[in-house]
Structure formats: C-alpha cells, structure tokens
Amino acid sequence: MSTTGSVFGSLDYVLDRFSNTWSWRVTGHRAVDMVSGLVPEAWYGEKNDEAIIPDRPECVEKLRWMLERYPLEVRSKSAWTRSSSRPPPPEPPRPALSPTIPGEQFRGELLEFQKLGLDFLIKSNGNALLADEMGLGKTVQSLAYVATEKRAFPVLVVAPLVTLNNWQREIHRFLKRRSRNGRIMPDEHPSVTIIRTGRRRDLERSDFYLVNYELLHKRREDIAAAKIRTIVCDEVHNLRSVRTQKYEALRYLASRPSVSRRLGLSGTPIYNRGAEIWSITDILKPGMLGSFEEFCEYFCYINDRGRAVVLEKRREGLRRQLQEHIMLRRKKSDVLHDLKEKVRYREVIDADTGYYNRELDRIWRRMEEEQRDAKTEFFRSASYRRAIQSERVAAGMAKVPHVIGFVRNIMEIEESVVVFCHHRAIHAMLRESLREFEPSSIIGGQSDVARQEGIDAFQRGDSKMMIAGLRAGSLGINLNRARYVVFAELDWSPAIHRQAEDRLHRIGQKETVFAYYLIGNGTLDDRVADVLVDKGHEIDGILDDAAEPYDDGERARLILAQIRDRMNERSGAAPAASTSPV
Structure with a gap:
C-alpha cells in the first residue's frame, strides 16, 4: 500500500491495553469515522481519533476492503502483509428472501415475486432501493410494506406531479383504513392529503x-412538523443531482428524528451516468x-466534459455493493x-x-x-443552450413529414400505436396531420x-392512437392496449426511452412490444442515437449483469418491410433508408 499522496489516517499493529490482545489501531478523524461504521x-x-479493531479474519477483510478504496x-x-494474506472468510450470504403475506391493512393479492419484494423491504428495515423494471408493481409493493410494518404512518410520498393522482387511486384501491385504536375498517381507505401549493x-x-x-x-417545514415516519421517493432518480433544492429538502426531511424508513422506487435509478447512484444512496442509506x-x-x-463516469472495470463491483446493501432489482424476463x-x-x-x-x-x-455580445459567462452559456435546443427542434421538424407517413402506414397493419415526441411544436404537427385517427393526447x-x-379513451379502444410527450407520458400510466411504440424524436437520456417503452411492456401485455426509433438521416439524431447507446451500456453494466439486447432482427424487419412497401406504393419513391439495431 503506497503511503504517498493524500491519506485518511494510519494503520498499525499494537498490543491493546483494554483487551490485552494484539489488535489493529486506526488513527485519524476521517478514518475512525469510516471504520467505526464498517466494523x-x-x-x-x-485517544479520541483512535479506533481498535480485533485481529480476526472477518475484521481484517473489512480493513482490506477499506484500504482498497481509501488510502x-x-x-x-510486515504484520499487515501476514494478516491480509490469509484467505478471506466466505461472504455471509444475503438473507434468503421468502414469500411474505402483507398485513391485514392491505387489500388485494400480490404476485409471488412481489411477495419476495415485500420480504426484502422488511429485511432492509425500509431503507432500500426497489429498482424493479417498470411495470412490475413497485407502487403496490411499497404499499404492502407500509401496511405490514408497525408504526409506519404517517407516510410521505414524494413523486412527479403527473403521478400524484395515480398514487391516491392506488392507496384507495389497495389499503384499508386503520382507526386510531388499531381497528381495521375494511370499507374505508386511509386519509390522503395532496400538497398542491407552495x-x-x-x-x-x-x-x-x-x-x-x-x-x-x-413546504419542507410544514412536512417536518407532521412527524413523518416513512418516506417513499417514487422515481427516485429525480434526486440524482445534489445541487438541487429538492435534494436538499429531501435530505433535510430524511434526517428528521421521526423518520425511520426511507424507500426509493425507480426502474431507472441511473438516468444518464452511473455516478448519479451516489446521491440516491446518500439519501436512503447515508x-x-x-x-x-x-x-x-x-x-x-472524469470525462472531457468534467462528468464523473463509472469505470467499466468497477461497474460489476458497484452493482455487487448495491445488491448486497440496498438494492433489489428484477427484470421482467426474470x-x-x-x-x-x-x-x-x-x-x-x-x-x-x-x-x-x-x-x-x-x-x-x-x-x-x-456570443460576441455576451458580457458574462452566464449569457454565453445560455446562448449555447438555446442553440442546442433550437437544433433539436429543427431536426424534429425536418423529419416530421416522413414520421407522419411511417405512422399512417403502421396504423394500417396494427390496431393501436403510441407515438412519443419531445417538443410541443412537433406534438401539435402530429396531432393536426393525424387527426383522421382522432388521437388521444398527453402533453x-x-x-x-x-x-x-x-x-382511459385509449385503453378502452375509443381512440387507437396516442400522441404523448416523452417527459409527460413516460411516467405513472398504463398503455398496454398497444404493442407498437414509435419515437418521433429522441431524448438524450436512455432512461426516458425505457420508461416510455414500458408504458406498453408491462403486466397485462399479451403481445411482443415493438419499439421503433426514427432517426432523421443527416441530422442531430445520428449523434443522439450514439450517445444513447453509450449511456445505456454504462447503466446496464451497473444495474444488470449484461446489457439489454437491442435487436430481434427478423420480425422487426418483416414489419418494416410491410411499412416501406406501403410508403413506396403511395409515393413511387425508391426503397427507404436502411434499418439497423439501436
């Protein structure tokens, strides 16, 4: 172990006066804080800045883990070489999960894997990250948990605005009311207050x-005064930046003495880059x-833009730590x-x-x-951001006529389709140009x-087309009536696309879901698509054992061939541009 550079403290082998045994002594304020939580x-x-650690294999293994990360x-x-060269003790297995029946306050039935999820939350004491893929019922598992634990109420649910009404519906659907004297009221539901003003x-x-x-x-002071006991952060990736007011407010509330449970829910806890997972774990398990x-x-x-990117060789180790200490993640295929x-x-x-x-x-x-006229760095940066945004709109506008043709033809071979776009101008053009299909809309x-x-109109079949904003329509809704999803525009974040796809690919879907990403030839789309693939590989390397497969060529090509044939019949054009997996 090198001793050069910045170190956190020191480690030496001493005869401890208290236990009269040879032990390891760690000195240094930061090192002592760290080792006291680890061992x-x-x-x-x-002395105040000293900690004594027994010279036992399991303790030495924890010290070795610490030295690998913090100098x-x-x-x-010589004593360290001798002790640390012993074979490490076998890792204690993570407690096996067993199907758990929710408490009597819960109304409804859990699927078998959801009962395992409930057991995980109980064994984690409610300080956990439930990272199941979208569509596997994270909301219902969290409600089953608060219905099962004693003294879980009151509960604070922090969620995107568009999902608050859905949370209220799910609470009414799955939970019975418990009176102040503890009696279950089966025909009533818990009281819910939605905070709508600042x-x-x-x-x-x-x-x-x-x-x-x-x-x-x-409203953080008002909420703190309510003596919250459990915090549930839905779409917890919203806390990915420590520089935001919402992160500071949530950290303040999570540290209140009354709060004993902090539960994060997200099928995409990493939104763009792997380093975002740190801020989430710092809230749930500081x-x-x-x-x-x-x-x-x-x-x-640190990449060339000054962003922290998780090293490829460290991704598996980070995933293992998350799984061992805080995270449960299941994929639909599992x-x-x-x-x-x-x-x-x-x-x-x-x-x-x-x-x-x-x-x-x-x-x-x-x-x-x-840029020439800008007097401060702030105005120069704002000008650059406006230009990038304008270029994205231009890329969308340039391909809209061809997107419309693609969607019209896919409607002829399938009953229902969901079209996602990013900008209001594109959304308006799609609705106007495809009005003969009487599309439903989310924006x-x-x-x-x-x-x-x-x-509701789309799910009932009253409308066979849904045109949705990528951000507004990718959370908290079920669109599994359709099996085709078309991305008319691209977002920079792969998590947004996965969430949007899984509005269709979820419990209740009976068919294969086909997701088509329409890339405008010769536009900004080419670069955005490459960035999505790069970010997607980093995210998959941390959350899952392997990257998601991106292609099922034969069936996708067969459907696209039908669409191209129809487009060519109408326009007399040459064959469309080539197709390739994302």
Whole structure:
C-alpha cells in the first residue's frame, strides 16, 4: 500500500491495553469515522481519533476492503502483509428472501415475486432501493410494506406531479383504513392529503401526504412538523443531482428524528451516468458509498466534459455493493415468464436536409452574434443552450413529414400505436396531420382530468392512437392496449426511452412490444442515437449483469418491410433508408 499522496489516517499493529490482545489501531478523524461504521466490533482507543479493531479474519477483510478504496498509511507493514494474506472468510450470504403475506391493512393479492419484494423491504428495515423494471408493481409493493410494518404512518410520498393522482387511486384501491385504536375498517381507505401549493401553512393530520418534487423545498417545514415516519421517493432518480433544492429538502426531511424508513422506487435509478447512484444512496442509506469524493476516487474517472463516469472495470463491483446493501432489482424476463419480449429497432428515415441545414446555419449565426455580445459567462452559456435546443427542434421538424407517413402506414397493419415526441411544436404537427385517427393526447400542462380521460379513451379502444410527450407520458400510466411504440424524436437520456417503452411492456401485455426509433438521416439524431447507446451500456453494466439486447432482427424487419412497401406504393419513391439495431 503506497503511503504517498493524500491519506485518511494510519494503520498499525499494537498490543491493546483494554483487551490485552494484539489488535489493529486506526488513527485519524476521517478514518475512525469510516471504520467505526464498517466494523461493528471496533472500539475507541486511548485517544479520541483512535479506533481498535480485533485481529480476526472477518475484521481484517473489512480493513482490506477499506484500504482498497481509501488510502491509509500502513506503519506495521510486515504484520499487515501476514494478516491480509490469509484467505478471506466466505461472504455471509444475503438473507434468503421468502414469500411474505402483507398485513391485514392491505387489500388485494400480490404476485409471488412481489411477495419476495415485500420480504426484502422488511429485511432492509425500509431503507432500500426497489429498482424493479417498470411495470412490475413497485407502487403496490411499497404499499404492502407500509401496511405490514408497525408504526409506519404517517407516510410521505414524494413523486412527479403527473403521478400524484395515480398514487391516491392506488392507496384507495389497495389499503384499508386503520382507526386510531388499531381497528381495521375494511370499507374505508386511509386519509390522503395532496400538497398542491407552495404557500406555507399547517398540514392537517393524515395517513399519507403526497407532494411533487418541485414543491418539496417550499413546504419542507410544514412536512417536518407532521412527524413523518416513512418516506417513499417514487422515481427516485429525480434526486440524482445534489445541487438541487429538492435534494436538499429531501435530505433535510430524511434526517428528521421521526423518520425511520426511507424507500426509493425507480426502474431507472441511473438516468444518464452511473455516478448519479451516489446521491440516491446518500439519501436512503447515508455513508454507504462514502463521500462523493471518495466514491469518485475509487469508482469513476472524469470525462472531457468534467462528468464523473463509472469505470467499466468497477461497474460489476458497484452493482455487487448495491445488491448486497440496498438494492433489489428484477427484470421482467426474470419474473414474468408469460410476458412476451420487447424488440427495439432503429429505423433511419428521410429528412428534409435542405431545411435542416438552412435552419442550422441561421441558428449558429445567431449564436455567434449572441456570443460576441455576451458580457458574462452566464449569457454565453445560455446562448449555447438555446442553440442546442433550437437544433433539436429543427431536426424534429425536418423529419416530421416522413414520421407522419411511417405512422399512417403502421396504423394500417396494427390496431393501436403510441407515438412519443419531445417538443410541443412537433406534438401539435402530429396531432393536426393525424387527426383522421382522432388521437388521444398527453402533453405537459394538461389538467389531471384531461390527461386521465385521454388515457382511459385509449385503453378502452375509443381512440387507437396516442400522441404523448416523452417527459409527460413516460411516467405513472398504463398503455398496454398497444404493442407498437414509435419515437418521433429522441431524448438524450436512455432512461426516458425505457420508461416510455414500458408504458406498453408491462403486466397485462399479451403481445411482443415493438419499439421503433426514427432517426432523421443527416441530422442531430445520428449523434443522439450514439450517445444513447453509450449511456445505456454504462447503466446496464451497473444495474444488470449484461446489457439489454437491442435487436430481434427478423420480425422487426418483416414489419418494416410491410411499412416501406406501403410508403413506396403511395409515393413511387425508391426503397427507404436502411434499418439497423439501436
């Protein structure tokens, strides 16, 4: 072990006066804090910044784990070489999970794998990350948990705004009310308060408080006064940045003395880059991955944009730590054997490159002028971001006519389809151009009533097309009536696309789901698609044993051939651009 550079403390072999045995002594304030959390058998030495660790194989193994990640000055080198060369004791197996029946306050039946999930939450004391793939019922498992644990109420649920009404419906559907004297009221449901304004005022007594992430910092004192016992963070990837007000507010609430359970839910806990997992674990189980600097020092490298990216050789080790200490993740292929597979395909379509290049020239000329006139770094950065956003809109506009043709033809070979786009302008053009299909719609800014009416109409079959915003339509809804999903535009985050796909690919889906990514030839789409693949491999390397398969070529090509034939019949055009897996 090198002793050069920055070290956290020192390690030497001493005769401990208290136990009269040869033991390991760790010195240094930070090192003692770290080892006291890592080795329960440790005790304080003669000084405040000393800790004594027994010279037992299981303790030495924990010290070796610590030295691999955080440098200590090893003073007793020969003793350390002798002790650390012993074969490590076998890892204690993670407690086996067994199907657990929910408490009497729960209404309904859990699937077998959901009963195992309930057992995991109980054995984790409610401080856990439930990272099952989308569509496996994380909400119902968390409700079963709070219905089973004693003294779990009141519960704070923090979730995206568009999912709050769904949470209320699920609480009413799955939970019975428990009276103050402990009696179960089977015909009643727990009280629910949805916090909808940022204005400070006392909260009335309730079993559940539901709030969206954006309001959390404004109402944190009111929520703290409610003596919350359990916090459930739905779509917990919203806490991926420690520099946000919602992260600070959640950390403040999670540290309140009344809070004993912190549960995170997300099928995509890593949204863009693997280092985001640190901030989530720091809320749910503080200190598990050390400080952010310590985490980055061992697991990450810094890329050319200054972002922390988890090293490929460390991804398996990080996944193992998460699975051992905090995370349960099941994929649909593991637990839903009757669910058909999901097929992704990248379809390169024509785009109006003349329009796109003219727009690009205009956008960048304007940006150059703004950069010249900008007086501060803030204005220069804002100008650059506007240019990137404008380029994305231009890429979408350039391929819209060809997207419309693709969707029209896919409607002729299938009953229902979901089309996702990113920008309001594209959403409006698609709705206007495809109005003969009377599409349902999901877009940001809708009322909860209008949003739910559109979803219900689509699921009943009253409308056979859904046009949805990528951000607004990828959370908290079920669109499994359709088996075709078309991405008219791309987002930079692979998590957004996976969430959108799994609005269709979930419990209740009887058919194979086909997801088509429409890439505008010669536009920004080419670069975005490459970034999605790169980020996807990093995420899969941490959360799963292997990257998700991206292709099922024969069936996808067969369907695309039918679509191309129809398009060519109408336009008399040459064969469309080539197709390749995402």
